[in-house]
Amino acid sequence: MMRYYEVFGYRKPVIAMLHMKGDARKSPLERAKEETELYLSRGVDAVLVENYFGSAEDCRQVLDWLSRQSGALCYGVNILGDMDLGFRLAREYGAAFLQLDSVCGHLAPFQDDLFARKLAQLRKTFDGAVLGGVRFKYQPVCSGRTEEEDLRLGMERCDAVVVTGTGTGIGTPVEKMRRFRKTLGDFPMVVGAGCTVETVPETFEVGDGAIVGSYFKEAHNAMGDVEAAYVARFLEAKRQWERSRVSWNRS
Numbered sequence: 396m397m398r399y400y401e402v403f404g405y406r407k408p409v410i411a412m413l414h415m416k417g418d419a420r421k422s423p424l425e426r427a428k429e430e431t432e433l434y435l436s437r438g439v440d441a442v443l444v445e446n447y448f449g450s451a452e453d454c455r456q457v458l459d460w461l462s463r464q465s466g467a468l469c470y471g472v473n474i475l476g477d478m479d480l481g482f483r484l485a486r487e488y489g490a491a492f493l494q495l496d497s498v499c500g501h502l503a504p505f506q507d508d509l510f511a512r513k514l515a516q517l518r519k520t521f522d523g524a525v526l527g528g529v530r531f532k533y534q535p536v537c538s539g540r541t542e543e544e545d546l547r548l549g550m551e552r553c554d555a556v557v558v559t560g561t562g563t564g565i566g567t568p569v570e571k572m573r574r575f576r577k578t579l580g581d582f583p584m585v586v587g588a589g590c591t592v593e594t595v596p597e598t599f600e601v602g603d604g605a606i607v608g609s610y611f612k613e614a615h616n617a618m619g620d621v622e623a624a625y626v627a628r629f630l631e632a633k634r635q636w637e638r639s640r641v642s643w644n645r646s
Contacts, residue, residue: 398524398554399583399603402469402491407599408440409633410471410585411626412608413457414617415449423453428460430621431468434611437626441469443494443606447617451480458488471523482517491523494606498527498552500545501534514552526606527553529575532562532588546578555583555603563617564609565589572601591615595632 411434417423431442444454444461451474461470471492474481478495485493495514502510518525528534529549530542538545549556558575560567566589575584586602591610598605611626613619 398522399492399526402524403440403604406440407602408469408604409438409630410441410443410604410606411439411611412447412606413442413444414447414608415445415453415457416447416618417449417453423449424456424460427457431461433621433623434626435468437623438630439626441471441491443471443473443492444490445473445494446475447608451477451484455484455488458484458490462488471526478514478517482521485521485523492526493521493523494526494528494557495553496528497531497534498525499529499549500536500538500540500542501531503537504539507538511548511552518552524554525552526555526557526585526587528557528559528587530571531557532559532565542574543578546575550579550582555585557585557587557606558602559586559588563588564615566591566594567598569594569597569601572597576601590629592628592632595629596636599633599636 413427413430415423416426434442444457446454454472454474458472461468469491471494472481472485472490473494474484481493527549529545530536556579558567558572567586572586583603585604585606586598587606590598590605590607609615609617610629611621613622
């Protein structure tokens with residue numbers, strides 16, 4: 396739990412996705428460089444490198460570039476489908492955090508025991524924070540446990556639980572956020588999908604951070620290019636929310 400706050404402090408970070416999109420005009424590395432510079436210039440707190448469109452090798456190249464930048468640039472990695480490689484790249488390139496789409500609930504009991512032991516061993520090799528999905532988008536629910544039971548196990552397996560709706564770009568229901576929060580208590584919870592300007596108040600009121608990808612893109616679609624205006628609009632909405640909370644606390 397404390398690793399999350401050691402990485403991000405108590406500011407409820409906005410973590411922007413680097414999806415490894417490439418095309419004939421720009422490689423995934425070139426695009427990631429441009430996106431990172433845009434994000435940081437607008438005040439995003441961290442970037443998350445993920446092989447959503449590209450390959451693990453694309454992620455490696457971007458992480459290598461990030462590791463050689465000056466300043467206190469905060470970055471993490473999520474290698475979809477390969478937990479071992481995710482931890483290995485996080486260690487090798489000094490990532491501050493790592494995301495796993497599911498740390499609990501997605502496996503049948505006989506598979507879950509082995510997974511839990513392996514995850515525990517890998518966490519011992521990594522000093523950063525692990526952000527772990529529970530009842531995550533696109534992940535099956537095979538544990539045979541209740542949601543509350545999966546969440547309580549999830550708290551043992553990561554440093555912050557990530558909550559989502561049903562898919563990329565699809566809003567995370569506030570009812571689900573509140574349900575998770577009731578079980579998690581003060582344990583860190585990150586809203587991992589579907590965050591928009593309109594949902595900023597509920598996202599940061601209930602959650603301890605947000606991972607944003609699709610909203611920052613053209614037409615708010617993960618396939619699009621990052622639009623500076625959308626990034627600025629989202630971050631201004633968060634600043635307005637923060638100011639309103641300060642005013643409320645002083646009154």
